[in-house]
Structure formats: structure tokens, C-alpha cells
Amino acid sequence: MKEIVIISGKGGTGKTSITASFAVLGGNNIVVADCDVDAADMHLLMQPDFAQSEDFYSGELAVIDQDKCTQCGDCANVCRFGAIPVIDGQYIVDALSCEGCGYCARICPTEAITNIDLNVGKWYVSTVKTGSVMVHAKLGVGADNSGKLVAKVKNEAKQIATDTKKDYIIVDGSPGIGCPVVSSISGANFVVLVTEPSVSGLHDLRRVYQLVKKFKIKAGCIINKSDINNEVSKEIENFLEKEDIVHISSLPYDETFTEAMTEGKTIVEYDKSKLYNSIVESWEKVQLLANK
Amino acid sequence: MNIAIASGKGGTGKTTVSTNLAALFAESQKVVLSDLDVEEPNSGLFIRAELVHEENKFKMIPKWEKDNCSLCGICQDVCNYHAVIQLGTKIMVFPELCHSCYACSELCPQEALPMLPKKMGVLRHFNQDNLSFIESRLDVGEEQAVPLIAQTIQYVKDNFSDNIIKIYDAPPGTSCPVIEATKDADFVILVTEPTPFGLHDLKLAVETMKELKIDFSVIINRYGIGNDDVLEYCNTEDIPVLAKIPNDRRIAELYSSGSLIYDQHSEVRKQLESIKDYILQINQSSIR
Numbered sequence: 201m202k203e204i205v206i207i208s209g210k211g212g213t214g215k216t217s218i219t220a221s222f223a224v225l226g227g228n229n230i231v232v233a234d235c236d237v238d239a240a241d242m243h244l245l246m247q248p249d250f251a252q253s254e255d256f257y258s259g260e261l262a263v264i265d266q267d268k269c270t271q272c273g274d275c276a277n278v279c280r281f282g283a284i285p286v287i288d289g290q291y292i293v294d295a296l297s298c299e300g301c302g303y304c305a306r307i308c309p310t311e312a313i314t315n316i317d318l319n320v321g322k323w324y325v326s327t328v329k330t331g332s333v334m335v336h337a338k339l340g341v342g343a344d345n346s347g348k349l350v351a352k353v354k355n356e357a358k359q360i361a362t363d364t365k366k367d368y369i370i371v372d373g374s375p376g377i378g379c380p381v382v383s384s385i386s387g388a389n390f391v392v393l394v395t396e397p398s399v400s401g402l403h404d405l406r407r408v409y410q411l412v413k414k415f416k417i418k419a420g421c422i423i424n425k426s427d428i429n430n431e432v433s434k435e436i437e438n439f440l441e442k443e444d445i446v447h448i449s450s451l452p453y454d455e456t457f458t459e460a461m462t463e464g465k466t467i468v469e470y471d472k473s474k475l476y477n478s479i480v481e482s483w484e485k486v487q488l489l490a491n492k
Numbered sequence: 493m494n495i496a497i498a499s500g501k502g503g504t505g506k507t508t509v510s511t512n513l514a515a516l517f518a519e520s521q522k523v524v525l526s527d528l529d530v531e532e533p534n535s536g537l538f539i540r541a542e543l544v545h546e547e548n549k550f551k552m553i554p555k556w557e558k559d560n561c562s563l564c565g566i567c568q569d570v571c572n573y574h575a576v577i578q579l580g581t582k583i584m585v586f587p588e589l590c591h592s593c594y595a596c597s598e599l600c601p602q603e604a605l606p607m608l609p610k611k612m613g614v615l616r617h618f619n620q621d622n623l624s625f626i627e628s629r630l631d632v633g634e635e636q637a638v639p640l641i642a643q644t645i646q647y648v649k650d651n652f653s654d655n656i657i658k659i660y661d662a663p664p665g666t667s668c669p670v671i672e673a674t675k676d677a678d679f680v681i682l683v684t685e686p687t688p689f690g691l692h693d694l695k696l697a698v699e700t701m702k703e704l705k706i707d708f709s710v711i712i713n714r715y716g717i718g719n720d721d722v723l724e725y726c727n728t729e730d731i732p733v734l735a736k737i738p739n740d741r742r743i744a745e746l747y748s749s750g751s752l753i754y755d756q757h758s759e760v761r762k763q764l765e766s767i768k769d770y771i772l773q774i775n776q777s778s779i780r
Contacts, residue, residue: 341666342667342668399538
């Protein structure tokens with residue numbers, strides 16, 4: 201079983217559209233994991249049935265029992281996050297600022313503070329329109345995306361893929377270079393970088409690849425919207441060559457991607473023309489590379 | 493006046509709006525642009541300005557002083573992040589897991605875990621006529637964006653007076669980095685695109701802003717592509733749509749080469765002018 205993770209550094213490069221296309225082409229031979237849990241979109245193309253769902257708890261929140269509080273202020277003094285302001289004469293925990301370190305509860309002389317477990321979202325195991333299984337999640341608004349929910353989604357997908365003897369897990373990773381991305385790529389067999397030929401696309405590709413390198417994972421790259429700027433496209437190709445990243449394919453700027461999305465379809469279901477062939481070829485290459 | 497430019501979905505045009513809006517303001521008044529997308533800061537690719545100040549940014553991490561340690565285990569017990577672990581006769585610290593809460597350090601009876609600074613990124617300050625541009629970049633391998641975002645906002649607060657217009661380019665999503673970047677804003681502009689992904693993520697961003705109780709409105713970018721669902725949603729929810737930036741390949745081309753668009757595309761300029769007027773209006777009423 202091979203784990204293929206698709207990431208992009210920059211948002212809006214077409215990562216999810218391409219991932220979902222691979223997932224459709226992979227048919228029943230794959231398990232899909234949507235690890236872009238903060239603003240997860242892949243379900244809009246895969247139509248999961250949300251058959252099983254479970255709450256996810258991660259981190260804690262301090263709560264002050266006002267009846268026990270003697271207003272000594274020790275809690276506010278030790279809090280490095282400024283999370284315990286005085287409101288109307290009472291020490292109140294600001295849930296958005298509290299990092300759940302538990303320091304305040306430990307030093308409160310009257311034991312007025314308890315830590316409660318935080319529900320940060322839900323995760324689901326679904327069957328999608330192709331008949332394959334998808335593990336996905338919804339992070340609660342403003343929740344701490346520490347990477348733990350990402351790890352949960354991925355591990356669950358791994359377990360299912362092992363149990364049902366599937367060949368691949370296809371993972372839609374998150375943008376950026378922080379905790380959720382680290383969780384998405386750790387343990388992967390192959391990373392697909394989706395980029396676009398803009399100064400931002402190249403800049404973000406360079407940064408996220410530094411991260412991939414730290415994990416010593418093989419990578420390939422798809423240059424989406426490649427004809428929007430031939431000069432930067434060439435620069436990206438040079439970068440790939442220098443870093444020994446496989447140039448999987450270049451896809452043209454094509455609004456058919458958006459048309460397909462508007463109908464809730466992946467590009468490979470919507471359009472059987474040139475773009476279809478390029479994506480099928482890309483998927484075949486990715487499978488070969490992941491098995492190398 | 494603090495205006496944050498945010499979006500649920502990445503790649504909808506936050507940076508385009510932030511940089512071009514700042515440049516438009518700078519034609520007639522002082523303005524501060526601050527890139528808070530510290531994981532992947534892009535605004536600087538579009539701003540030509542002179543570097544006037546640079547400083548490393550640090551987070552505080554405990555360092556084990558072996559000779560003072562009595563191996564009592566309190567540090568491990570009090571760390572909620574498993575960043576301090578006792579292994580036999582050794583205390584291990586995992587800096588990437590540490591939230592700098594100081595509990596282990598201050599509750600250690602032997603003072604064997606002093607807090608020391610560890611570099612997490614760099615802040616740079618650039619000037620060009622009316623425009624001041626502040627950018628922070630997180631070092632690759634550092635996992636937590638929030639402390640750097642907080643320190644960047646603090647830098648802007650310390651160095652510029654309240655009445656200057658300040659534009660913050662926020663990170664994508666709705667989780668902790670976005671909260672940090674928007675929670676102290678006077679006003680948030682959500683940039684979206686008229687597609688199912690755009691609408692889905694806009695709804696999440698709207699929920700977040702409601703939770704934070706911050707005033708917000710919407711800009712629809714790439715208007716003309718996709719469908720009308722975003723517009724209908726905004727109408728139903730009574731969310732003001734400040735501007736509609738047209739879907740035009742030329743805009744994507746200009747952006748791709750690192751160019752600003754506000755002075756090269758009349759329709760974009762018109763849309764940006766209306767955003768600017770709106771901001772000036774709320775600025776006026778907030779002063780009153």
C-alpha cells in the first residue's frame with residue numbers, strides 16, 4: 201500500500217481538483233483522505249455519504265468556577281497568552297486566547313479552575329460516488345489545527361486501506377508549511393506538488409519543498425495553468441531539474457476546471473478531451489513513481 | 493484603523509487585494525501593509541520598497557540545566573503538550589511542540605529549566621513614500637505560525653499611530669492562525685470566488701467572523717466564472733458585497749509576473765476605489 205500526498209504551498213493552484221480527479225481515476229483501488237481539514241472542499245466533488253461520524257477532541261480549555269474564585273489574580277499573572285481578563289470584576293477565560301496549557305489550574309490556590317477537553321471538530325468515514333472509501337473531517341470554527349485531526353484522518357485511512365488491501369491512499373494536504381502540512385506529509389511514499397507559474401506559486405513551491413526535503417520524501421510536480429506565464433513556467437522547470445523533482449506534467453490554463461466544479465464533478469468525469477488525457481497520464485506517472 | 497483581508501479558501505486573491513489596495517491608498521495618504529501569512533508570505537513579491545529594518549523573531553523555549561535538576565518529574569507532569577519528557581535520567585525538550593506557557597520553567601523547584609529564546613522567523617520593515625510594508629516569514633521547519641503573527645501585529649502597533657490605515661494580509665482558512673490575524677481587526681474583508689469551493693469556504697469564514705463578532709464584508713474575485721450562488725448567499729445573509737473583480741486572464745497574467753494591477757486595469761481600479769471609499773467611510777464614522 202502506497203501513500204500519495206498532494207500539496208501545493210500556495211492555495212488555489214488546483215490541488216483539490218487534481219486530487220479528486222486522481223481519486224476518481226483510482227476507482228475502487230484506493231482510499232481517499234482529505235487532510236485539508238481547515239476549509240475541506242474535496243467532499244464537494246466526491247459526494248461522500250457521511251455514513252460514520254465521530255467527534256474529535258484535542259487540547260483543553262480552562263474554566264473558572266466563580267463560586268470558588270477569590271479574585272487573587274494568580275491565574276491572570278501566570279497566563280502568557282493574556283487569556284484571563286477581568287470583566288465586570290470577574291476573572292474570565294477568553295476561549296479564543298486560551299492555549300489550554302493548564303498552568304492557571306495548577307497554581308490556583310482554591311482549585312477554582314478546571315480544564316475541559318475541547319471538541320475541535322468531527323471526522324467521517326464515507327463511501328463516495330466511485331464506491332471507494334473516503335476519510336474526511338470538519339474542523340470547528342476557530343479551532344486549533346494542530347495537526348492532530350489531520351493525523352487522525354490519515355491514520356484511519358491507512359488502517360482502512362490495510363484492512364481492505366487497497367493499493368493506494370490518496371491524501372489531499374493543506375496549504376502552508378505549518379503543523380497540518382507536516383502531519384499530512386509525514387510517512388508518505390510520494391509527494392505531488394501542484395503549482396502555478398506565478399511569482400507566488402514558485403515562491404511557495406520553493407518553501408514547501410524545503411519541508412518535503414527534510415522528510416526525505418520523493419516528489420514530483422504538476423505545473424497547472426502553465427501557459428499563463430511561460431517565463432515563470434520555465435523557471436519552475438529549472439527549479440525542478442536542479443532539485444531532482446520529477447516534472448510530472450504541465451496543464452494549460454483552462455476554465456473547464458471551474459465548469460466541472462460548478463457541476464460537482466471532477467475534470468475527468470466532465471471533459472473527455474485533451475485535459476482528460478493529460479490527467480490520466482499524470483495519474484499513471486504518479487503510480488509508477490510511488491512504486492519506484 | 494485595522495483592516496484584515498481574509499478568506500476561507502486559499503488562492504482567491506487575498507494578496508492581490510491587499511497589495512493593490514495598499515498601493516492605491518499610498519497614492520494619497522500614509523498606509524501600512526502587513527503580511528501575516530507567515531507560512532507563505534507573498535505580498536512582498538509585489539511591493540518594491542526599501543528595507544529599513546530587519547529583526548529576528550524568537551519564541552521562548554525551556555532549556556534543561558542538567559546540574560540543577562533533581563529529576564523530580566514535575567516538568568513532565570505539568571506540560572500539556574508533551575514537549576518536556578523525562579527519559580531515564582534525562583529531560584528532553586521538543587521545541588516544536590512547546591507553546592511557551594512557562595509552566596515547566598516556573599514550577600520547577602530547582603530552576604533547572606530556564607526559558608531561552610529560539611529563533612522562529614524574521615520580520616522585515618520596508619518603506620516607499622507613503623507605504624510602509626511589514627513582512628514576517630516563519631522559518632521552514634517551525635510549525636506554529638501564531639506566535640509570529642502575534643509579534644508582527646505587536647510590531648505594527650508599536651510603530652504606527654492608531655489613525656493610520658493598516659491593511660493585514662491574513663493566512664487562509666478558519667483555524668488558529670486566522671483567528672490571531674483577525675481578532676483585533678476593526679473590519680474584515682473576505683475575498684472569495686463564485687465557485688462551489690469559494691462558497692463553501694466563504695460560509696466557514698462568515699461563521700468565524702460571526703463568532704469573533706467582527707464586522708465584515710465580501711469581495712467576489714474572478715467574477716463571471718462559476719455561478720451566482722455566492723452573490724445569492726450574500727444577498728440572503730445581508731452581507732455587503734464591496735466589489736466584484738472581473739474574471740480576466742490578463743489579471744492572472746499580470747499577477748503571475750509580480751505586477752500590481754491597480755494602475756493597469758481600469759475596471760480593477762474602479763472596484764478598488766469603491767473598497768477604498770467604503771473603508772474611509774467606516775474610518776470616518778469610527779472617529780466620530
